[in-house]
Amino acid sequence: MESAPAAEGDAAAATAAPQRAGPQLPWRGKPRAADILCWLGIVLSGLLYWVLLPLRLSLIGTHPVTAELLNGGTESIISAAAFARVGDGTLAVVLLAAIPGLMKFDVLYWWAGRLWGERFLMTLPGSARAAKHMPRVRRAGRKLTWPAVVASSFLPIPRAFIFVMAGWAGMRLVTFLVLDLIGVLLWAGLLAGLGYALGHQAVLAARAISHYSWWVTIGIVVLTVLAALRSQRRPRTAPADNAP
Numbered sequence: 001m002e003s004a005p006a007a008e009g010d011a012a013a014a015t016a017a018p019q020r021a022g023p024q025l026p027w028r029g030k031p032r033a034a035d036i037l038c039w040l041g042i043v044l045s046g047l048l049y050w051v052l053l054p055l056r057l058s059l060i061g062t063h064p065v066t067a068e069l070l071n072g073g074t075e076s077i078i079s080a081a082a083f084a085r086v087g088d089g090t091l092a093v094v095l096l097a098a099i100p101g102l103m104k105f106d107v108l109y110w111w112a113g114r115l116w117g118e119r120f121l122m123t124l125p126g127s128a129r130a131a132k133h134m135p136r137v138r139r140a141g142r143k144l145t146w147p148a149v150v151a152s153s154f155l156p157i158p159r160a161f162i163f164v165m166a167g168w169a170g171m172r173l174v175t176f177l178v179l180d181l182i183g184v185l186l187w188a189g190l191l192a193g194l195g196y197a198l199g200h201q202a203v204l205a206a207r208a209i210s211h212y213s214w215w216v217t218i219g220i221v222v223l224t225v226l227a228a229l230r231s232q233r234r235p236r237t238a239p240a241d242n243a244p
Helices: 008-016 033-059 064-071 074-085 091-103 106-115 127-131 134-140 142-150 159-168 173-198 200-211 213-233
Strands: none
Touching (some): 064 091, 074 091, 074 200, 091 173, 106 159, 142 159, 159 173
16 A cells, blocks of 8 residues: 655656656756756655665564654554554654654655756656646645645645645745644654554554565556556646746
């Protein structure tokens, strides 16, 4: 079960999809040092997602708090809270471990929004659907971006889109981090409450997932590659260049 708040999943999908070198790069002309650093950070986050995927699934039924720290996935938070219910850990540790697991790459997408805005969004899977909302986001400003960042984990769209839009709309870094932290705690609290309520049954399910972790990993990889190939067949609408 994959988590909505895993922003690096979008980078992973972009990594899995074959990209053409020229038009898909979000900057204009020669890249600056900031362009290279931000781009490399996002690419590495996607690669890390794939590298840690087998380990993350195998840890769900044995060391779920460690799995939280690595990725902050939905299943790891629920499992950690269920283990706390049966006496292995505490809910406070579950919530604290979810913070770095869920937030560790979020600032990269905010930074990408500040650097490239709409041009970066067009490199992400599903960008065609997000493009039509760009003018509305710019007009609404903080009335839309502030609550969107807080509710990003609960919305049926990738969190990366919201973080890029927040940076593009001019949200300050401190404001972004505070709002993101509030949203992460709300999301982690909801999942922890669910895991705590399930208790022993969730522990048994987590151990079963760990036992078959390699088969689950192979299934996720196959489905992601198929989805990436399918998205590449769809035509993309290139963003119009704005006048200086």
